[in-house]
Amino acid sequence: MAADLTPSQSKVVDFPYLPNSTLKVVAGPGSGKTLTLLHKVYHLIESGEIAPNEILILSLTNKAVDNVITRLFDVFEQLNEKHTEEQLREIIGDLEVHTVHGLANRVVIENEGIINIIEENGWRGLMKLVSEDFWKNKRPRMPSTKDFKKLFEQYKNQKTGTKDVVKKLTDIMQNCGVVTNEELIDRASRYLSSDLVSESETMQYTRELKGKIKVVIIDEFQDLYPSLLPLLRRISLGKQLILFGDSNQSIYSFLGSNKEAMRAIEGIHTGQDFHVMHLHDNFRCTPEIMAAATQVIPAKRKEMKDGEIEKVCKDKCGVKPIMENFSNPLDELEFVRDQISQLVCASARLSDIAILTRTNNQMQLIADHLQSYGINSHKLTAQPDWMTDTRIQFLIDLMKVISLSHREESLERKNSMNRPWKSDFSLIVTLGALKGATNQSIQILYNECLRRDTSLWRYISSVPVSDWPTAVTNKRKISNCAIELQKLMNNGEFLYSDDPMHILREICSFAHEMGFQMLQPTSDGDAEQFRQHLEDMYTILKLCLTNRPNDMPLIEWFLHSHFEQSLSYYHQNPVPRAGSRDVLKISTIHSSKGLEFPIVFLMGGLSWFQTFSQFEDNVLYVGMTRAKNLLYLLNTKHPGLDCEPTKRNIMANEKFWRYYNTDLNRATAADSMSAIRRYDCLQRKYGGFSINHRPFSTLSVARNNKLIKLVAYIARK
Numbered sequence: 024m025a026a027d028l029t030p031s032q033s034k035v036v037d038f039p040y041l042p043n044s045t046l047k048v049v050a051g052p053g054s055g056k057t058l059t060l061l062h063k064v065y066h067l068i069e070s071g072e073i074a075p076n077e078i079l080i081l082s083l084t085n086k087a088v089d090n091v092i093t094r095l096f097d098v099f100e101q102l103n104e105k106h107t108e109e110q111l112r113e114i115i116g117d118l119e120v121h122t123v124h125g126l127a128n129r130v131v132i133e134n135e136g137i138i139n140i141i142e143e144n145g146w147r148g149l150m151k152l153v154s155e156d157f158w159k160n161k162r163p164r165m166p167s168t169k170d171f172k173k174l175f176e177q178y179k180n181q182k183t184g185t186k187d188v189v190k191k192l193t194d195i196m197q198n199c200g201v202v203t204n205e206e207l208i209d210r211a212s213r214y215l216s217s218d219l220v221s222e223s224e225t226m227q228y229t230r231e232l233k234g235k236i237k238v239v240i241i242d243e244f245q246d247l248y249p250s251l252l253p254l255l256r257r258i259s260l261g262k263q264l265i266l267f268g269d270s271n272q273s274i275y276s277f278l279g280s281n282k283e284a285m286r287a288i289e290g291i292h293t294g295q296d297f298h299v300m301h302l303h304d305n306f307r308c309t310p311e312i313m314a315a316a317t318q319v320i321p322a323k324r325k326e327m328k329d330g331e332i333e334k335v336c337k338d339k340c341g342v343k344p345i346m347e348n349f350s351n352p353l354d355e356l357e358f359v360r361d362q363i364s365q366l367v368c369a370s371a372r373l374s375d376i377a378i379l380t381r382t383n384n385q386m387q388l389i390a391d392h393l394q395s396y397g398i399n400s401h402k403l404t405a406q407p408d409w410m411t412d413t414r415i416q417f418l419i420d421l422m423k424v425i426s427l428s429h430r431e432e433s434l435e436r437k438n439s440m441n442r443p444w445k446s447d448f449s450l451i452v453t454l455g456a457l458k459g460a461t462n463q464s465i466q467i468l469y470n471e472c473l474r475r476d477t478s479l480w481r482y483i484s485s486v487p488v489s490d491w492p493t494a495v496t497n498k499r500k501i502s503n504c505a506i507e508l509q510k511l512m513n514n515g516e517f518l519y520s521d522d523p524m525h526i527l528r529e530i531c532s533f534a535h536e537m538g539f540q541m542l543q544p545t546s547d548g549d550a551e552q553f554r555q556h557l558e559d560m561y562t563i564l565k566l567c568l569t570n571r572p573n574d575m576p577l578i579e580w581f582l583h584s585h586f587e588q589s590l591s592y593y594h595q596n597p598v599p600r601a602g603s604r605d606v607l608k609i610s611t612i613h614s615s616k617g618l619e620f621p622i623v624f625l626m627g628g629l630s631w632f633q634t635f636s637q638f639e640d641n642v643l644y645v646g647m648t649r650a651k652n653l654l655y656l657l658n659t660k661h662p663g664l665d666c667e668p669t670k671r672n673i674m675a676n677e678k679f680w681r682y683y684n685t686d687l688n689r690a691t692a693a694d695s696m697s698a699i700r701r702y703d704c705l706q707r708k709y710g711g712f713s714i715n716h717r718p719f720s721t722l723s724v725a726r727n728n729k730l731i732k733l734v735a736y737i738a739r740k
């Protein structure tokens with residue numbers, strides 16, 4: 024049944040189901056790990072031993088989960104001999120495929136109700152509650168939310184130091200259902216180990232996870248880190264645990280040691296219950312790319328001497344990775360732009376090309392630069408962009424303040440006990456963004472609420488400003504914000520509205536009236552991006568309208584479900600034009616893991632305008648092995664890489680383009696002369712410089728938008 028698999032892939036697929044055991048599959052880049060995993064799942068089900076809902080597939084990133092979900096149907100359909108399409112979809116729908124955090128979230132929500140994972144704005148809000156004393160004698164003096172988060176975790180784990188502060192913050196988080204990722208994992212593992220749960224009729228999902236799952240498959244084991252262990256151990260006990268991954272592609276070391284996590288996971292089942300298999304073949308990269316990539320991993324370099332590298336299945340293409348170093352970032356941008364022109368004048372499509380960067384900022388700079396020439400790019404991000412936009416998160420927090428405060432008020436009217444005050448956290452985030460509301464004022468107000476045992480909302484909305492502690496500054500501004508919030512709250516048309524546009528308009532006008540600094544666009548591009556993200560939020564609000572439970576207002580349903588709904592919408596509707604021929608892809612290297620592209624530009628040492636730092640071996644390795652046929656290494660200085668200047672004139676290399684098109688199953692390319700003619704024609708008409716004398720840093724020429732608009736046009740042809 025696994026006819027087109029290699030013998031080593033088939034061995035993995037045919038490995039028997041053994042409860043209480045671990046199978047670790049070590050699979051290099053492009054070795055068909057995902058394909059083998061999907062075959063394995065199909066085989067487990069078809070063998071009749073395991074039902075689809077007894078299989079749990081876990082990964083760390085949404086991207087890896089996406090990758091599995093999108094490929095499941097194709098592989099199942101290809102292997103299927105007896106089921107109808109509907110039955111196949113039902114089988115796939117029964118599989119449990121999650122990120123580790125998504126699974127933990129589901130378990131915790133079932134047991135505790137809605138919780139919120141703390142985000143950037145949340146940390147900023149919490150920082151408002153920390154007095155200046157906290158930072159005395161600490162570094163850095165101007166702490167970022169990242170510094171604060173680190174320090175907070177440190178104190179919490181040590182349970183020493185400034186106890187009062189940490190207690191105050193953990194209390195408010197707990198009261199308002201706000202958790203860190205680590206807490207989420209901890210709580211989920213407690214529910215999965217608690218005997219109480221199994222007795223409860225209502226905790227069906229948690230119970231099923233504990234009882235029903237027989238096989239746990241972890242994709243990309245190299246992404247695991249120690250704080251996930253409680254959950255992973257709990258979920259794998261007594262099951263068959265199948266691990267797929269490649270430790271050379273471990274690129275999340277900043278989250279914790281993968282080695283340590285793997286030692287612990289490999290200790291779950293040991294001795295005869297622990298099996299290891301290898302997938303050695305590489306189906307993706309050219310031998311030239313793989314030879315270079317092997318050089319950046321010291322252990323691999325050694326293996327290569329012993330003649331034990333992966334078997335590369337493709338023939339040589341005759342072109343080594345193209346390496347260039349630039350001291351001027353503009354030169355580099357112009358080089359990329361010019362190479363893209365050449366590639367599309369030969370026979371590449373823009374959609375074949377991916378530009379991989381180290382940081383999000385770098386990605387944005389390159390996207391903006393190319394956009395200024397009319398070259399469109401599609402950003403590959405781990406989550407839909409709008410969800411990571413702090414401005415949108417802020418608007419969602421505003422909706423939470425209104426919804427939660429309203430609920431508190433109505434419960435109060437019914438004289439129900441309503442502690443703890445769930446709205447406090449979102450209100451602190453809101454007030455914290457108000458121009459002129461100082462940290463000190465927020466701290467004083469909040470301490471006053473604690474003293475009076477009342478909610479922050481109740482305090483600022485009902486205690487006259489004249490009675491507020493004198494040290495609170497900008498009282499009018501804060502009270503005015505409360506008055507405007509109250510108006511929205513009293514306005515049934517807003518809270519119970521079924522009109523997504525009305526909701527969005529009202530919340531945006533409130534934010535606009537209040538003049539929240541963080542919503543002010545910094546440039547036209549920024550404003551446009553915000554507009555697009557608002558449009559995405561509108562789409563999800565509209566989606567929520569179609570599947571909202573009858574007894575729940577739209578706003579409340581959106582607040583409950585927007586995260587999951589947005590991810591599933593994103594799975595089903597990848598950003599328009601993402602696959603179209605006139606859009607190239609741009610991504611951080613981290614977000615490109617698991618993907619492959621015919622041509623890759625790897626943008627190295629552009630911690631632009633800062634000091635150059637060397638690539639981490641594994642990050643470089645992951646980036647390089649995304650390329651199928653052609654790889655550019657720009658400013659990727661690395662001791663393992665041989666930096667001899669490489670031949671640039673790829674456009675005229677007919678042999679390469681024949682290889683390229685054959686590999687991608689496309690018709691043979693036009694001859695090199697016509698590619699050069701097309702390129703020269705472009706230059707004469709729009710740039711006026713010849714291919715042999717490219718002035719890379721001449722901005723005046725580079726800024727000629729028409730040139731690249733034409734290139735984009737050609738790419739569409």
Ligand SMILES: Nc1ncnc2c1ncn2[C@@H]1O[C@H](COP(=O)(O)OP(=O)(O)OP(=O)(O)O)[C@@H](O)[C@H]1O
Nearest residue numbers: 027028029051052053054055056057058306307617
């Ligand atoms: N047996 C096979 N025969 C032909 N092509 C294969 C085979 N196995 C995998 N491939 C192809 O190899 C490429 C890489 O496969 P896949 O994406 O599953 O690799 P991977 O091991 O998950 O890579 P990475 O670890 O880099 O994410 C895909 O294009 C896939 O279709």
